[in-house]
Amino acid sequence: MMTFEQIKATLSDKWLDYYQINRCWIQPLMDSKNCWYNTPDGGKRPSAEIILGAITALEPKLSFWMPPFCELSSDYNNLIKVLGLNFNPETELKKREEERAKNPQLNSSDTDEIERIRQQLQKGEL
Numbered sequence: 001m002m003t004f005e006q007i008k009a010t011l012s013d014k015w016l017d018y019y020q021i022n023r024c025w026i027q028p029l030m031d032s033k034n035c036w037y038n039t040p041d042g043g044k045r046p047s048a049e050i051i052l053g054a055i056t057a058l059e060p061k062l063s064f065w066m067p068p069f070c071e072l073s074s075d076y077n078n079l080i081k082v083l084g085l086n087f088n089p090e091t092e093l094k095k096r097e098e099e100r101a102k103n104p105q106l107n108s109s110d111t112d113e114i115e116r117i118r119q120q121l122q123k124g125e126l
Helices: 004-033 048-058 060-064 066-072 076-082 089-102 109-123
Strands: none
Touching: 004 048, 004 060, 004 089, 004 109, 048 060, 048 076, 060 066
8 A cells, every 4th residue: 555655745746737637627717716725835726625626536545545634624725735735736837847848858748648638628629
């Protein structure tokens, strides 16, 4: 079984990938409901419910840890902090793009696939 720290180490990249692909509906939804939350980096992030829903679907092993976390704290924003996801995804995506531009070996077929999906979404093909 993976430890919590091992799972946690993968969450931010998984969340950023999800956010990048789905920002076309996440941003308008958060805007319409005024559900943005301030982050320590001076930015904003979507509601904890959106993040937790996405990340538990993306990382099934996290479901083992969520019940006791939810019993300890019903404050979902605290759970976001514990999971290391209390950051502005737009800022982190820019940092990731800059890092990949400096180090082309960091580019992967996953990144290419995300870009392909984004382009199809923009063209209305999906």
